[in-house]
Each structure stands twice: as C-alpha cells, then as structure tokens.
Amino acid sequence: MKRVFLGEFEEVVLLTVAILGENAYAVTVTQELERKTGRLVGFSSVHTTLQRMEQKGYLTSVMGGATAERGGRRKRFFVVTALGQKVLLEVKQVRDDLWNALPQSGFQLSKG
Amino acid sequence: MNPPHWAARLLARFADPNTSEEVQGDLLEMYDHWVQTVGVARARRHYILNVFKLLRPFARDKKSREYSKTYLASPAMIRNYFKVALRNLTKNKGYSFINIGGLAAGMAVAMLIGLWIHDEFSFNKYHQNYDRVAKVMQTVTADGTKHYGEYMPAPLGNELRTHYGADFRYIVMSSFSGEHIVANGEKKFTRKGTYMSEEAPELFSLKMLSGTRSGLDEPYSIMLSESVAKVLFGNANPVGKIVRLDNAMNLKVTGVYEDLPYNTEFRDLTFIAPWDLYVATQSWVKSALDNAEWDNNSWQILAQLSPKADMAQVSEKIRHIKLKHSPQTAYLKPEVFLHPMEKWHLYSGWDSSGNINARIQYVWLFGIIGTFVLLLASINFMNLSTARSEKRAKEVGIRKAIGSLRGQLIGQFLSESLLVVACAFVLSIALVVLLLPAFNVLADKQIDFLWTNPLFWFAGIAFCLITGVISGSYPALYLSSFQPVKVLKGTFSLGRFAAVPRKVLVVLQFTVSITLIIGTIIVYRQIQHAKNRPIGYDRNGLITVNINTPELYNQYNVLRGSLLETGAAVEMSTSSTAPTQNSSNNGGFEWEGKDPNFKDNFCTVGVTHDFGKTVGWQFVGGRDFSRSFSTDSTGMVMNEAALKYMGYKQPAEMIGKYMKWNGVTYTVVGVIKDMLMDSPFEPVRPALFMVNYGWANVINIKLNPAMSARESLDKIESVFQKLSPGSPFDFKFADQQFATKFSTEERIARLASVFAALAVMISCLGLFGLASFTAEQRTKEIGIRKVLGATVPNLWALLSKDFVLLVIVSCAISIPLAWYFLNNWLLSYQYRTEISWWIFAVSTLGALVITLLTVSYQAIRAALLDPVKSLKTE
Structure with a gap:
C-alpha cells in the first residue's frame, strides 16, 4: 500500500485538532499551536491547512450554532476522521521505527 | 476595538464564499486575541495580512462535496453564459450573420466617415505654425454681391512689412502655382512650382533633407521637393547642381525638402524659386512693384503673425489698407483681411452675402450620413436582438426556477449583447482596413488607419458599450421580470403593444434610407443637368x-x-x-x-x-x-x-x-x-x-x-x-x-450613393430578419389559415401588408424632409435642376419594391409550408 504523505505542519495541526477534541476550530487550533510550540503561527496557513486536510479526508467539519460572539457568525468545528487517525498512527509508526533503528553511537556523534 | 473596516469588507466580498462566514468570525476572534497579546497596532497588521492571504485567488477554494453556494460572476456561471450565448449564435446562423454583419457594416461606414472627417480637420496641420499663418485676402462688393479673392496687389507686401512690421513675423509674396519646365540636361519634366519670398520655407516649416531653409536668399537658386529631386538627379545629392527652369534660366539647387503631405493646401508645391528672381525676369511684375500698381491684383500674399499678435485684431487693422492707396476703387468697397490657415481648407467659400458656403458643409453632410448609417445599424441590431429574445422566455423561466436572481439574468443578457457587439467591432475594423485603399481612391485622400490614436479607440469602445447596453437592456430588464410560473405554463403572452417600438424603429430606418435615395438621385440629376448644358463651342478633339x-x-x-x-x-x-x-x-x-x-x-x-x-x-x-x-x-x-x-x-x-x-x-x-x-x-x-x-x-x-x-x-x-x-x-x-470642373460634385455624388446604398442594404437586412421572425412566430396561424383554405397569395399579402404599410409611412415622412434639404442645397447653385415629382414617385416605388422583395422571400416560404408539419410543432 502506498503510504500517504503528511507534511510536518499538517501533522502538527492534525494532532492539535485531535487534542482539542470537540472545541477544535481554526482559532483554537492556532492559539493552541502557538502555546505548545512557542512560535508565531499564521492564521491563514492554519485555515488553509485545515481546508486541505478536509479535502484529503483526514478531517471532517460541521458548522456550530450561532452565538452572540463574533458578530453572530458560526464556527466550523473539525473532527479527525478514521482515515486521519490511521494516517497519524502510520506517521508515528514510521518515526518510531526510525528511532529504534538509530544506533546509540550515531546519535551521540550527531549530538557532539 | 474593531479591526480595520475596509479589510473586513474586502474579506466579506472576496473571500471564498464557501468558507466566508466562519473565516470572518475566526479572524474577528483572532483579532481580539492579538490585541491582548501583541497590542492594537500589530493586531491590525496581522489582521490585514491575513485578510490578503485569504482572498481569492491567493487562497485555495474549498472543494466541498456539498452543493457550492452561488455568487455573482462565479467562473462556472460565466462559462455557462458564454456557452449559451455561443449556442444561441450558432443555432440561428442566419440571424447571427445579419445581426453581426449588419452592425459591422454600419460601424465600418461610420469609421470610414470618421476617418475622412478626421483627415479633413487635420488638413494643413503638417505646418508647425498652423495657427499663426494666414493668407492675405480681399473682398469687393459690386451690385450688392460680395466677391472674395486671394489675388492681391504687389505693393501690399511691402506696405505690410514696413507699416505693420510688429504684427507680422514673415510676409511671403508668391506667384501662383503654375506649370513650369524643370530640366537637368536631357531630363525634362513639367512640374508645378511657385516663386516665393525667401522666408517661405520658414513659414511652411519645411523639413529639409539637405541644404537649409535659407536657400532662397541667393538670387539664382531653387529649392526642390524630394520627389522632383529624385526624378531629376536620382539618388545623387542635388545640392549645388544646376537646374534649368522654363528653358530660360540656370538655377543652383540650394535645398531639398520633404514632399508636403497629401492633406496640405500646398501639396503640389514641387519646387520654390526666389521671388526676387521672378521680379527681375518678369517685366510686368517689376513695373507693378515700381509703379505701385494697387489695381493689379495678380499675386498671393502669405503671412505669419508675430507671436504676440492676434489674428482678428491684425485683420481689423489692415482692413482699409487698399482703400487708402487706391481711393478710385472706393465704389467697390475693397476690404483686406487675413484668412487663417486653419480655415483654408474647410471655410474657403462664401456666398454673395458673405456667409460661409464651403467644404465644411460636406463635412457636416457626411457626418450626418455617418451618424445615420450607424444609427440604422444599431436600430437593426436592437430590433433583431429584442425580437429574438422573446424566444428565450422559457430559458429565463427555467433559470429563474432553478434559482437565478434577477441581477444575474440582467448580467447574462447584457454580457451576451456586449459579446456580439465586440465581435462586430473587430469585424468592422477588419472591413475598414480592407476597404481603406478603395475608399482613398474614391475620396481622393491618403488616409491611414488610426491604430495609435487613443481617441479613436476610446470612441470605438464607448460606442460598443453604449450599443451593447442599449440593445441588451430590453431583454435584460424586460425578460428578467417574467414570472417563471406563467412562462413555463405557457399562459404568457407579450401583449399587443410589444411590437410597437420595433415598428417605430423600422419607420425611422426607412425614413433615413429613402431620404438618402432621394438625395442621391437629385445630386446626380444636378450634375447631369450641368453636363448637358449647352456650352456654345465644340470641345471634341x-x-x-x-x-x-x-x-x-x-x-x-x-x-x-x-x-x-x-x-x-x-x-x-x-x-x-x-x-x-x-x-x-x-x-x-x-x-x-x-x-x-x-x-x-x-x-x-x-x-x-x-x-x-x-x-x-x-x-x-x-x-x-x-x-x-x-x-x-x-x-x-x-x-x-x-x-x-x-x-x-x-x-x-x-x-x-x-x-x-x-x-x-x-x-x-x-x-x-x-x-x-x-x-x-x-x-x-x-x-x-x-x-x-x-x-x-x-x-x-x-x-x-x-x-x-x-x-x-x-x-x-x-x-x-x-x-x-x-x-x-x-x-x-x-x-x-x-470634366474636372465636376470632380467635386461627382466625388460627393459617388460617396453619397455608396453610403445611401449601404444604408438601404443595412435597412433591408434588418427588415429581412424581422420578416423571418414574424413568419416564424405566426407559423401556427398560417397553418390553420391554410387548412381553412387560404391561398399562397392570400398569405403572402397577409405577411407583407404590415411592412409595406410601415414603408409607406416612412415615405410620407421622408419626402417633405428630403424636399426641404435638397431645395436648400440646390439654391446654392445658380444653374440648377428642378426637383420634379417623379423623383419622389420613383424613390417610393423603389423602396416598396425593395421591401416586397425582402419580405416576400420569407412570406412565401412561410406560406408554402405544409400545414401538417407546422401544426405538429411542439
């Protein structure tokens, strides 16, 4: 089976959506990422990444109810799909395999 | 604290409509977040930056599996509009041809006339001092008639130079252009040239190819135009060589100037010899100067004003100059005036009471004809598009039922008609480029297409927009107001008066055409009348x-x-x-x-x-x-x-x-x-x-x-x-x-007849289209009539009657109109033809015959249809 490719940013965004659970939408994802990684994350890139992954089928979205906040505009909440979970697991598996294959000396060399 | 208003508006307007709502909300929330974390100024910057990143086409469209939302000018809809427009055009090839071809022909005629008028108005503009040069002219009044002349007395030149020197930069004396023999050894040619004062090259701002503008300072010199220099000396440099003039004088070539362009008054000034030489060799000129003969009017005087002088004021100053020196001519009331260069070409003609009666009238005439031909073509176009659009009521109904908004339908119909007009515009430009050489021969012009003139393009595009919007506005506004239920159920009808505006337009069209036909006949009659006039001698051989x-x-x-x-x-x-x-x-x-x-x-x-x-x-x-x-x-x-x-x-x-x-x-x-x-x-x-x-x-x-x-x-x-x-x-x-005495009148007549023919053709095209449209609309009626026993002539009469009536109405309007204008035109000729009644009769008859021929084809075709087939449709 052909492995799916997941970019680094995509992986991080997907994971954050999974972490946030029911409260995952573009704003919370952006803020969570900023908090966790400590770097400034562009809102527009998060938005487009979410769109792209929904297209790929890793995410699904649903519009929330209208509230009094933000001018009465609804939020689009994202949920990781089964495919998304599988992809995340696969990426993790590949990474774990790679870590395990790493010889002790080589790691120290690169560290020194 | 709110984000920048304009950025929010931009986002709402141009972001991907599928995610527009949540993105707007999200960004608002992010903005609050940024305000708290990094401050207002940077928050605003962040906000604006993100808005731009999210605008299409920078951001990706969301390809949802759900139905996408509709919005104005979505690419899919525009593609659909184009497809429908093209299908409509190709489905009715005949209509489309008449529609686009007719409009293109009209535009081409208008463009040719426009180019002609542009050329007329740019006459003499080659000379740099265009606005400061004038001819000195005079008027005399005898028996109540005023005569204008440019033949001036010789001493006037010196008088102007010595007493009014401050007002004039140059005064140029000139013999009139005449045929002379110029020779270089065995090469001899007869060419038109003039003797002129040495400032003439400056006054005309001649472009020197070799030598200088001061070439006429030497007494035995001559300046040649490029073309004469070429025939006499080939490619060799003629400056310093000898030219023999009139087989009598050897003159040294001191300069070669670029040929004056075709649209200048002095276009056949192929060489200039010094005025002083003229005076020295012609004893009658010398005596006219020496004896101050103010009564001998034989020369031309050109003048360039000094930079500060005002044309009208100077003209007034010198008004009585001739009277002063030649008091014995007081009974003729001689008046001297300056005729500015900008008026030479179009305003050099006066009737007996001093009103302008010159070429400008032809400019007006053709301007009016051009406007009318263009109007005819546009009317056609509107007529046909509105007639056709009624057939699309069903399409409108279906579009509305699916969810089209009225604005979208208006947009669709307008863009469709603009598309067709744009096609016609391109076609007309091609036509003009093709026809221009023939037109130049006909009009005795050397006109180039104004590819680089922004005004031309502006006018062309403005016209396209206006025609497109006007002709598209009827279907756009009217059809889009239909109720889909009625249209689709078939209970919809257009009402009795839907065709009234179309009829009015047809009448207008034919009024113009018939007036043009009558005008052309009368102009030809006038020429023929003058040609057949007894001349009192025998010019054969x-x-x-x-x-x-x-x-x-x-x-x-x-x-x-x-x-x-x-x-x-x-x-x-x-x-x-x-x-x-x-x-x-x-x-x-x-x-x-x-x-x-x-x-x-x-x-x-x-x-x-x-x-x-x-x-x-x-x-x-x-x-x-x-x-x-x-x-x-x-x-x-x-x-x-x-x-x-x-x-x-x-x-x-x-x-x-x-x-x-x-x-x-x-x-x-x-x-x-x-x-x-x-x-x-x-x-x-x-x-x-x-x-x-x-x-x-x-x-x-x-x-x-x-x-x-x-x-x-x-x-x-x-x-x-x-x-x-x-x-x-x-x-x-x-x-x-x-025969050359008729050249102006004949040229006008030929041009007018070409335009009249085109106007008639365009009107007929329109009529043809309308006739076929009505025939098609009444297919069922004709079928039933046939079943009930109507004969083909019955049906032919039924279908043709309406149009014949319209044409008769047009004749009734155009005959008095044409009589009025042409009677005025003929009054400008002393020896003129009569406007007889048969001209009107023939024009009316001609118009009727043309109408019947145009309509009959469609009428007979409809009448011959098998009623079984026509009743079976649908």
Whole structure:
C-alpha cells in the first residue's frame, strides 16, 4: 500500500485538532499551536491547512450554532476522521521505527 | 476595538464564499486575541495580512462535496453564459450573420466617415505654425454681391512689412502655382512650382533633407521637393547642381525638402524659386512693384503673425489698407483681411452675402450620413436582438426556477449583447482596413488607419458599450421580470403593444434610407443637368498646350503652317486662356451710349483670327474674324451675355460699333452664343474676345477627326520638338479639362450613393430578419389559415401588408424632409435642376419594391409550408 504523505505542519495541526477534541476550530487550533510550540503561527496557513486536510479526508467539519460572539457568525468545528487517525498512527509508526533503528553511537556523534 | 473596516469588507466580498462566514468570525476572534497579546497596532497588521492571504485567488477554494453556494460572476456561471450565448449564435446562423454583419457594416461606414472627417480637420496641420499663418485676402462688393479673392496687389507686401512690421513675423509674396519646365540636361519634366519670398520655407516649416531653409536668399537658386529631386538627379545629392527652369534660366539647387503631405493646401508645391528672381525676369511684375500698381491684383500674399499678435485684431487693422492707396476703387468697397490657415481648407467659400458656403458643409453632410448609417445599424441590431429574445422566455423561466436572481439574468443578457457587439467591432475594423485603399481612391485622400490614436479607440469602445447596453437592456430588464410560473405554463403572452417600438424603429430606418435615395438621385440629376448644358463651342478633339518657353512665342505662323501641313491638325490658334477656364476680368471699356455711372466688368480674352474656327463657336449675329478685312486686326467678338449686360437686345445694335479699352479702339464684328468657360453651375459671364497676337498663353489645336488621336498627337509632338527642343510636349484635352470642373460634385455624388446604398442594404437586412421572425412566430396561424383554405397569395399579402404599410409611412415622412434639404442645397447653385415629382414617385416605388422583395422571400416560404408539419410543432 502506498503510504500517504503528511507534511510536518499538517501533522502538527492534525494532532492539535485531535487534542482539542470537540472545541477544535481554526482559532483554537492556532492559539493552541502557538502555546505548545512557542512560535508565531499564521492564521491563514492554519485555515488553509485545515481546508486541505478536509479535502484529503483526514478531517471532517460541521458548522456550530450561532452565538452572540463574533458578530453572530458560526464556527466550523473539525473532527479527525478514521482515515486521519490511521494516517497519524502510520506517521508515528514510521518515526518510531526510525528511532529504534538509530544506533546509540550515531546519535551521540550527531549530538557532539 | 474593531479591526480595520475596509479589510473586513474586502474579506466579506472576496473571500471564498464557501468558507466566508466562519473565516470572518475566526479572524474577528483572532483579532481580539492579538490585541491582548501583541497590542492594537500589530493586531491590525496581522489582521490585514491575513485578510490578503485569504482572498481569492491567493487562497485555495474549498472543494466541498456539498452543493457550492452561488455568487455573482462565479467562473462556472460565466462559462455557462458564454456557452449559451455561443449556442444561441450558432443555432440561428442566419440571424447571427445579419445581426453581426449588419452592425459591422454600419460601424465600418461610420469609421470610414470618421476617418475622412478626421483627415479633413487635420488638413494643413503638417505646418508647425498652423495657427499663426494666414493668407492675405480681399473682398469687393459690386451690385450688392460680395466677391472674395486671394489675388492681391504687389505693393501690399511691402506696405505690410514696413507699416505693420510688429504684427507680422514673415510676409511671403508668391506667384501662383503654375506649370513650369524643370530640366537637368536631357531630363525634362513639367512640374508645378511657385516663386516665393525667401522666408517661405520658414513659414511652411519645411523639413529639409539637405541644404537649409535659407536657400532662397541667393538670387539664382531653387529649392526642390524630394520627389522632383529624385526624378531629376536620382539618388545623387542635388545640392549645388544646376537646374534649368522654363528653358530660360540656370538655377543652383540650394535645398531639398520633404514632399508636403497629401492633406496640405500646398501639396503640389514641387519646387520654390526666389521671388526676387521672378521680379527681375518678369517685366510686368517689376513695373507693378515700381509703379505701385494697387489695381493689379495678380499675386498671393502669405503671412505669419508675430507671436504676440492676434489674428482678428491684425485683420481689423489692415482692413482699409487698399482703400487708402487706391481711393478710385472706393465704389467697390475693397476690404483686406487675413484668412487663417486653419480655415483654408474647410471655410474657403462664401456666398454673395458673405456667409460661409464651403467644404465644411460636406463635412457636416457626411457626418450626418455617418451618424445615420450607424444609427440604422444599431436600430437593426436592437430590433433583431429584442425580437429574438422573446424566444428565450422559457430559458429565463427555467433559470429563474432553478434559482437565478434577477441581477444575474440582467448580467447574462447584457454580457451576451456586449459579446456580439465586440465581435462586430473587430469585424468592422477588419472591413475598414480592407476597404481603406478603395475608399482613398474614391475620396481622393491618403488616409491611414488610426491604430495609435487613443481617441479613436476610446470612441470605438464607448460606442460598443453604449450599443451593447442599449440593445441588451430590453431583454435584460424586460425578460428578467417574467414570472417563471406563467412562462413555463405557457399562459404568457407579450401583449399587443410589444411590437410597437420595433415598428417605430423600422419607420425611422426607412425614413433615413429613402431620404438618402432621394438625395442621391437629385445630386446626380444636378450634375447631369450641368453636363448637358449647352456650352456654345465644340470641345471634341480640342487640345490645349501651355506656352511656357520663349521659343513658342512669336512663331505663330511657322507653328500654324507646319501643324496644318502634317494633316494632324485642322486648325490652330492661340489665346490668353484655354477655352475651359477664364482668368482675366477687366473693366474700363468705353462704348457709344454707355451710362457714365456704369461700372463695367468683362471677362477678357485675347485671341487670334483662327480661334473661332478652332473652338467652333456659334454666331447669333455678325461674322467671325477674317484676314480679308484689315480692320479685324483690332476686331472684337462678344457673347450674348455681354450684349445683354450692356443693355442691348439685338446683335445688330452692337455690330460695327466701337469699344475703347486701354487706348485701343476695337470694332465689334460679331456676337456669339454664350461660351461656357467658367463653372458649369453658374451663368455665363459677359465676355469680350479681342484679336491680340501678343497676349497668348495657350495654343489651341483642333485635331483632324479623320485620324486617330494617337497618330495625330505623335505628328504634332514632332512639330513641337522641332520648334522648341528644350521643353517636353505636354497637352490637355479640353473635354477632360471640362470634366474636372465636376470632380467635386461627382466625388460627393459617388460617396453619397455608396453610403445611401449601404444604408438601404443595412435597412433591408434588418427588415429581412424581422420578416423571418414574424413568419416564424405566426407559423401556427398560417397553418390553420391554410387548412381553412387560404391561398399562397392570400398569405403572402397577409405577411407583407404590415411592412409595406410601415414603408409607406416612412415615405410620407421622408419626402417633405428630403424636399426641404435638397431645395436648400440646390439654391446654392445658380444653374440648377428642378426637383420634379417623379423623383419622389420613383424613390417610393423603389423602396416598396425593395421591401416586397425582402419580405416576400420569407412570406412565401412561410406560406408554402405544409400545414401538417407546422401544426405538429411542439
């Protein structure tokens, strides 16, 4: 089976959506990422990444109810799909395999 | 604290509509977050930056599996509009052809006329001092009529220079353009050129190819135009070389200038020789200057104003200058004025009371024709598009049922008509480029297409937009207001008055066309009328040769003898002017019984004994000159007009009487029928023909009718070559010269007929389209009528009746209109044709025949249809 490719940013965004659970939408994802990684994350890139992954089928979205906040505009909440979970697991598996294959000396060399 | 208003608006308007709502909300929330974490200023920056990143086409569209939202100008819809528009065009190829072709033809005509008018208005603009150059002209008033002339007295130039020097930068004296022989060794040509003061090249701002503009300062110099330099010297540099002028003078070439372009007054100024040389070699000019002859009006004076002077003020200042120096002419009220260069081409013509009666009127005429043709084409286009659009009511119904908004439908129909207009525009440009060479020949112009003129493109595109929007507005606004339920159920009908605007437009169209037809017929009749006018002499086989070399003077008998000997010529004579023109008018004659207060003015022509036999004039009384009467060496022949002018009725009253002029006593020997020498549209002026062998400018030769023209001309040429080896043999046929008097009128007539034909064609195209449309609409009605027993002629009459009625209404409107305008036009000619009733009858009949032919094709086709088939449709 052909492995799916997941970019680094995509992986991080997907994971954050999974972490946030029911409260995952573009704003919370952006803020969570900023908090966790400590770097400034562009809102527009998060938005487009979410769109792209929904297209790929890793995410699904649903519009929330209208509230009094933000001018009465609804939020689009994202949920990781089964495919998304599988992809995340696969990426993790590949990474774990790679870590395990790493010889002790080589790691120290690169560290020194 | 809110984010920048404009950025929020931008986002709402241009973000991907599928995610627009949540993105707007999200960004608002992010903005609050940024305000708290990084401050207002940076929050605003972040916000704006993100808005731009999220605008299409920078951001990706969301490809949802759900139905996408509709929005104005979505690519999918635009593609659909184009597809529907193209399908509609190709489905009805005939209609589309008529629609686009007709509009393109109309636009092409309007463009050609526009180019023509542009060229007329850019006349003389080649000269850099366009707005500061003027001709000095004068008017005289005699018997209540004002005469305008550019022939000026010689001393006026110096007078202007010395007394009004501050107002003028240059005063240029000029002989009038005449044919001269220019030669370089064996290469001899007859070319038009002029003697002018040395400032002329500056005044004309000539572009020098070699030499300088001061080339005329030396007395024996000549400046050549590029084309003359080329024929005389080939590619060699002519500056410093010698040109022989009129086989009499050797002049040094001091400069070569770029040919003056075709749309300048002095376009045939092919060489300039110094005015001082002219004065030195022509004794009559010298005496006119030395004796300050203010009464001898024979030269042209051009002037360039000094930078500060005002044309009108200077003109007013010099108004009475001639009266001051020539008080004896006070009875003629001579007035001098400046005629500015910008008015030379279009405003050089005045009627007897001094109103402008010049080429500008033709510019108006063609401007109006062009506007009308364009209007006709646009009307057609609107008519056909509105007629056709009713067939699309169902499409509108379905679009609305699916969810089209009215704005979207309006957009669709407007863009569709704009598309068609754009096609027509491109097509018309192609047409103009193709037709321009032929048009240039027809109009005697050298016009280029204005590819780089922004005004042209602006006008073209503006016109396209206007036509597109107007013709698209009916379907756009009207059809989009339908209720889909009614349209789709089929209970919808357009109402009785839906066709009224279309009928009005057809009437308007035909009114214009019929007026143009009548106009063209009358213009042709006027020309024919003048051509058929009795001319009083016989111009068949008559040729004229200008005498412009010294060898041809004083050889009268030798030349005549050897010409007759060849058998190629049956008669030869000399005269002061060719029989097809008149250039000399004089007063000061005295005769027995003349009223002392009578200020006489006659055409005066110097002739020889043989002149009458050469041109074949016809006597109403008396006899021709004859060598057997020695007194005939001071003989005179007058025309009937002169007899009447002097107040006599019978030729016998004058024959044998004396007329004194310039100290010579002439005996009147005969009276001839009026000889038409001047404009064929004006009455013949009183003319006196006097025997004078010294006053000869032209040789008239009557060819032998028994010999072919080519053969006789060869023989005559050999005689001329023997007598005057230095000059080329250049001759003119009198009938051709006569024909050139009609060239303006004929050109106008040809142009007008072409435009009229196009207007009629465009109207017919429109009619054809409308007829086929009505025939199609009434298919069922015709089917039922046929079943009930209607015959083909019945049905033909039924379908044609409406259109014939419309055309008759148009005739009723256009006849008085055409009569009014053409009557006014004809009044500007002294010798004019009548507007007879049959012209209107023929035009009406013609219009009806054309209408019937156009409509009948469709009517008969519809009437011949099998009723079973036509009733089965749907």
